[in-house]
């Protein structure tokens with residue numbers, strides 16, 4: 001029994017059906033961690049991108065070093081760091097929050113590059129038109145550059161959303177009860193790993209297909225607003 | 231047209247790395263004057279406009295617009311120091327530019343392209359800006375296209391929006407950098423028509439870089455032939471086009487008219 005659901009070992013099909021609610025409980029955690037991690041990656045990545053393109057070297061350079069460092073160290077190391085080291089400084093976060101934060105931080109290094117490429121792809125001609133019309137720097141960024149960068153970055157961001165989702169099982173090492181962890185517990189108790197693990201694979205496939213379809217939908221819908229993607 | 235210069239280049243130097251594009255250029259335009267700039271590729275025609283639009287800084291000399299230095303500010307002791315962004319912002323209000331590639335904002339409707347700056351920069355109400363935009367769209371013959379996006383328009387229509395957008399800021403000086411070069415031949419006429427209409431505006435000073443010699447001849451008070459970052463020859467269009475005194479001008483005109 002797990003989360004109040006009994007399993008039925010009479011046949012593989014009955015077993016699969018009986019543990020489905022258990023796995024779905026884990027899947028909800030997986031989705032929550034993905035969404036929170038992605039949100040952190042989007043916000044923090046934008047901050048990195050702005051800092052990295054700052055006119056002052058004293059801001060841009062450290063930001064580059066930090067993101068490079070994040071990118072070049074494994075997710076697991078960062079996760080352990082947050083989980084075991086932060087409490088030594090009196091910061092104790094629940095395992096789920098720590099995990100989602102670690103995912104978000106890791107991926108912020110990648111999303112910052114996506115933002116940067118998206119922003120740079122908005123041509124000098126657009127900035128010059130804005131300058132000729134006497135727009136402020138801030139207005140140019142928020143009303144000319146960002147709206148045109150968004151449709152360019154959506155496909156790449158969509159890929160990272162799927163990647164984050166596939167990295168969530170890493171959080172199981174700090175006791176987060178995401179889908180794979182739940183399946184493993186079911187396997188440990190029933191000595192049948194084949195059914196729960198196969199189901200995790202299938203459920204993952206469904207999740208990533210849905211996420212990709214959503215991104216593609218957004219992608220085909222946005223350029224109609226008149227933004228050329230070249 | 232009065233005699234007082236609204237634009238003055240005084241020994242202006244502009245370099246890109248080792249390349250000296252403007253070499254102590256002296257150049258004046260009077261208030262209300264319509265001046266065409268012609269010349270071979272790379273002679274610095276766009277650079278002159280881009281310096282005026284503050285898209286490109288200078289390496290020497292002084293540019294004056296309406297009696298005030300553009301790229302400099304007068305310090306308390308009367309000496310010139312490099313202009314601050316605030317000074318450039320103030321000076322830019324007198325100028326407008328029409329770009330070769332239109333440079334419309336692709337994510338904004340035609341109306342929004344025209345009203346954005348009047349609302350956000352000049353502080354007009356949406357209502358006022360909209361009314362101004364509608365009048366300008368009428369002027370450029372696009373009254374029924376306000377809700378379209380730039381990519382839904384032809385090149386000629388886009389450029390006319392570009393002109394309306396620049397005019398919406400009510401500049402004293404309007405700069406055109408080869409406004410018809412990016413257009414299919416059959417669309418050139420509609421844009422030249424609009425520019426020709428503006429040429430009748432008494433107060434508007436116009437600076438037009440163009441390869442349309444016949445048009446330049448029709449609308450200009452004066453034509454300047456640029457060559458290697460200097461004005462090689464200038465004069466009334468009738469003189470310069472029919473009887474240039476410089477050999478270089480003659481060669482250039484010959485080459486353009488042959489093509």
Ligand SMILES: Nc1ncnc2c1ncn2[C@@H]1O[C@H](COP(=O)(O)OP(=O)(O)OP(=O)(O)O)[C@@H](O)[C@H]1O
Pocket residue numbers: 246249251269270271272273274275276277278
């Ligand atoms: N940003 C830049 N960096 C380096 N060189 C530049 C830059 N902008 C212009 N130049 C060079 O300066 C010279 C003058 O350029 P400019 O654009 O003013 O010429 P132009 O007379 O407008 O020519 P065209 O008829 O081809 O438009 C050219 O040799 C050009 O290559």
Ligand SMILES: [Mg+2]
Pocket residue numbers: 275276277407408
């Ligand atoms: Mg040019």
